[in-house]
Amino acid sequence: MKRSLTALALLVAASAAGAYWYIDGKQPQRSGELHLNDLQAAVTVDYDERGVPHIQARHEADMYRALGYVHAQDRLFQMELLRRLARGELAEILGSKLVDTDRLFRTLGIREHADRYAAQMDMHTPASQALLAYLDGINQYQASRPAPLEFDVLGIAPRPFSVADTISVAGYMAYSFAAAFRTEPVLTHIRDQLGADYLKAFDLDWHPQGVVGQSLAAGDWQDLNAIAELSHAALLNAGLPQFEGSNAWAVSGSRTASGKPLLAGDPHIRFATPSVWYEANLSYPGFSLYGHHQALNPVASLGHNREFAWSLTMFQNDDLDLIAETTNPDNPNQVWYRGQWVELHSREEQIKVKDAEPVSLTIRRSPHGPLINSALGETVGSTPIAMWWAFLETANPILDGFYQLNRAASLEQARAAVEHIEAPGLNVVWANASGDIGWWAAAKLPRRPAGVNPSFILDGASGEAQKDGYYPFSANPQEENPARGYIVSANYQPVSPTGMEIPGYYNLADRGQRLDQHLSDSSVKWDLSNSQALQLDPGTGYPQRLLAPLAADLRAAAGDAEEQALIEQLLNWDGQHTLDATAATLFNQLVYQLAFEAMADELGDAFFANLLQTRALDSALPRLTAAADSPWWDNRGSDAVETRADAVKAAWQNCLAHLRNTLGNDPSQWAWGSTHTLTHNHPLGQRKPLDMLFNVGPFAAPGSRETPNNLSQPIGPAPWSVVYGPSTRRLIDLADASSALGINPVGQSGVLFDTHYKDQAERYIRGEYVPMHLDGEAIKVNSRSQLVLRPLKR
Known part of the structure; x- marks a missing residue:
């Protein structure tokens, strides 16, 4: 027995040693020396206490090559999965369950567009040269170091990253902005199947009759709903970042304690492990920037230095139209376009599938764009639906735009840089140490025919879907140095200098109004401390705006004294979604029940489920509760x-029944923090028991939908999982940019078992901030290790 136990102990020890050796070999190398091809001189990389690399180079190309190398050390699997998702290549590593997702992204045309765009790029521009050096750094890392653990688990064969991969990932990010797939089918269904009276709640009556001339059949509606479901599922199940909203504001020196502008920004993006942003402090002679980078992008999307700073929010302009085509009865391969029958173009593609035969698909295109019916494989409808998407149709030199923005120290330079960003639509909020603040809505806005409402599916045969060029950039919403001394951007409907309508899928104005209310207080001098409090504000006035018209109906619905007390608590609630707030739980459950009682019977399960995923519902509900005579209240x-009172009573009773069944009979135990939680999901953490290894959380989460601290959950029954929120919180006072503060929601590294895999997650949820070290002395003091990259000797 002793010999057996000894042998077992040796086996366990050997296995442990082997596992340690295997895992240790996957970890990033953050100290010592490494050699890279094509470096002109040595590059030093100091890693600080959070694992952020501070790269000092003598040459620009060396800086970007080093960035590619260290970015790959921490995020190679994220890069791989993003390019595969964007290019429709997930089934090759994840199997047949991802064929539908791959088919969707192939149909969107991102892969085909990216390949064509990359082939036509001028690779001699500074931005292109930066991209090539960066990609070379990634590829050198991949060729010389062990593959990430996820590559081994999934059997991924490494292949070089290309310019087309970067363009493809940009296409995925642009697509994640587009709300048309989730919104246009359900709004068109309401208009055509229910009637104009039902549209009043959605405030679309400036063209209520719509523009689809032909009648869609039942099979067509089934297809459209399936496309909406597929679009949502593809984004939800990817475990990858998806852009959703954002806050940003700039305050001029006249309104700050320091006398210099202050910039605040927190882009709202779907949470994931690793998080979207990779922080890096880059410098070479004449250039210095602390930036937040996306996967496969060498230039920072967010950044600051001693001279200037900027942040982003989503413009949310409608840059994607769905168009119902009319086919030739004698030739189904022809559609009516500008007064004649024209041929559809088609191409064949194959989707490689792990452990299965490849799947062939035919992707057709009309003059308006790709026919998205192909995303469903076998469809039941007969009407081709085309997609016009600005990302595919504009020149969109977005890489050049951000390369210039990374170097834009003046208003003129920033404005010129932003004009290059054509799709997706972005708000750029910018400030400099010279005292200027500015905001520009960046997008190529199409000229649609007068009276056309692109919130609905358009009629391709009648001319309403045509675009008569684009508006000039000067017509885009924008401000520079406004007299009020501050600028706010929070995804609400912006106003053009020309007064033109800009269709879009905008968020509620409540969040922006709440920020504006605080920033407009001229007695406040803004600094890093009170700016933190504003970013972390968990309150909103939306609940009272929605509930006030229902007060009498709610009081009448109370069944006993306990229920009456709960209703009074709800009606007197200040909208603060703090962890201990029971009213927050009660309100969010009631919102879902009100929507269900009012709308589910008219829409049916599938369309109602899709409506829950749209921003249109947030705007519709306060108008609906204020309209006692709305036809939505009648149960079909x-x-x-x-009546409304009947629906409110049913909603209240079902709300209480669900909370009691889910959380227990004691309302004092219905605290928001026990029902509203944040988990950072890894793509491999979608299945048990891998979730316990790869995912980070759950954490009790304050905030909610459309509070400034926008830790947002879907409308639905309790409990709620936070889906998206601040992907970073940044505060830069340009009187002393070296004191700038930020936070990463999870950690800098995407490498499992690395020190920096999840070292910021608890601090993030507690609302803490950490320094973003900028100057040389701070980098030296906070450096934990130094990696030196040297030219490879030949």
């Missing part, structure tokens, strides 16, 4: 004609 499943 009964012979009687129900």
Whole structure:
């Protein structure tokens, strides 16, 4: 027995040693020396206490090559999965369950567009040279170091990253902005199947009759709903970043304690492990920038230095139209376009599938764009639906735009840089140490025919889907140095200098109004401390705006004294979504029940589920609760004609029943923090038991939908998982940019078991900030290790 135990102990020890050796070999190398091809001189990389690399180079190309190398050390699997998702290549590593997702992204045309765009790029521009050096750094890392653990698990064969991969990932990010797939089918269904009276809640009555001339059949509606479901599922299940909203503001020196502008920004993006942003402090003679980078992008999307700083929010302009085509009865391969029948173009593609035969698909295109019916494989409808998307149709030199923005120290330089960003639509909020602040809505806005409402599916045969060129950049919403001394951007409907309508899928104005209310207080001098409090504000006035018209109906719905007390608590609630707030739980459950009682019977399960994923519902609900005579309140499943009071009573009773069944009978235990949690999901953490290894969380989360601290959950029944929120929180006072503060929601590294895999997650959820070291002395003091990259001797 002793010999057996000894042998077992040796086996366990050997296995442990082997596992340690294997895992240790996957970790980033952050100290010592390494050699890279094509470096002109040595590059030093100091890693600080959070694992952020501070790269000092003598030459620009060396700086970007080093960035590519260290970025790959921490995020290679994220880069790989993003390019595969964007290019429709996930089934090759994840199997047949991802064929539908691959088919969707192939149909969107991102892969084909990226290959064509990359082939036509001028690779001699400074931005292109930066990209090539950066990609070379990634590829040198991949060729010389062990593959990430995830590559081994999934059997991924490494292949070089290319310019087309970078363009493809940009296409995925642009697509994640587009709300048309989730919104246009359900709004068109409401208009065509229910009628104009039902549209009033959605405030679309400036063209309520719509523009689809032909009648869509039942099979067409089934297809459209399936496309909406597929689009949502593809983004939800990817475990990868998806852009959703954002806050940003700039305050001029006249309104700050320091006398210099202050910039605040927190882009709202779907949470994931690793998080979207990779922080890096880059410098070479004449250039210095602390930037937040996306995967496969050498230039920072967010950044600051001693001279200037900027942040982003989503413009949310409607840059994607769905268009119903009319086919030739004698030739189904022709559609009516500008007064004649024209041929559809088609191409064949193959999707490689792990452990299965490849899947062939035919992707067709009309003059308006790709026919998205192909995303469903076998469709049941007969109407081709085309997609016009600005990302595919504009020149969009976005890489050049951000390369210039990384170097834009003046208003003129920043404005010129932003004009190059054509799709997706972005708000750029910018400030400099000279005292200027500015905001520009960046997008190539199409000229649509007068009266056309692109919130609905358009009629391709009648001319309403045509675009008569684009508006000039000067017509885009924008401000420079406004007299009020501050600028706010929070995804609400912006106003053009020309007064033109800009269709879009905008968020509620409540969040922006709340920020504006605080920033407009001239008695406040803004600094890093009170700016933190504003970014972390968990309150909103939306609940009272929605509930006030229902007060009498809610009081009448109370069944006993306990229920009456809960209703009074709800009606008197200040909208603060703090961890201990029981009213927050009660309100968010009631919102779902009100939507269900009012709309589910008219829409059916599938369209109602899609409506829950749209921003249109947030805007519709306060208008609906204020309209006692709305036809939505009548329940189509009964012979009687129900009133708003009937629906409110049913919603209240079902709300309480669900909370009691889910959380227990004691309302004092219905605290928001016990029902509203944040988990940072890794793509491999989608399945048990891998979730316990790769995912980070759950954490009790304050905030909610459309609070400034926008830790947002879907509308639905309790409990709620936070889906998206601040992807970083940044505060830069340009009187002393070296004191800038930020935070990463999870950690800098995407390498499992690395020190920096999740070292910021708890600090993030507690609302803490950490320094973003900028100057040489701070870098030296906070350096934990130094990696030196040297030219490879030949």
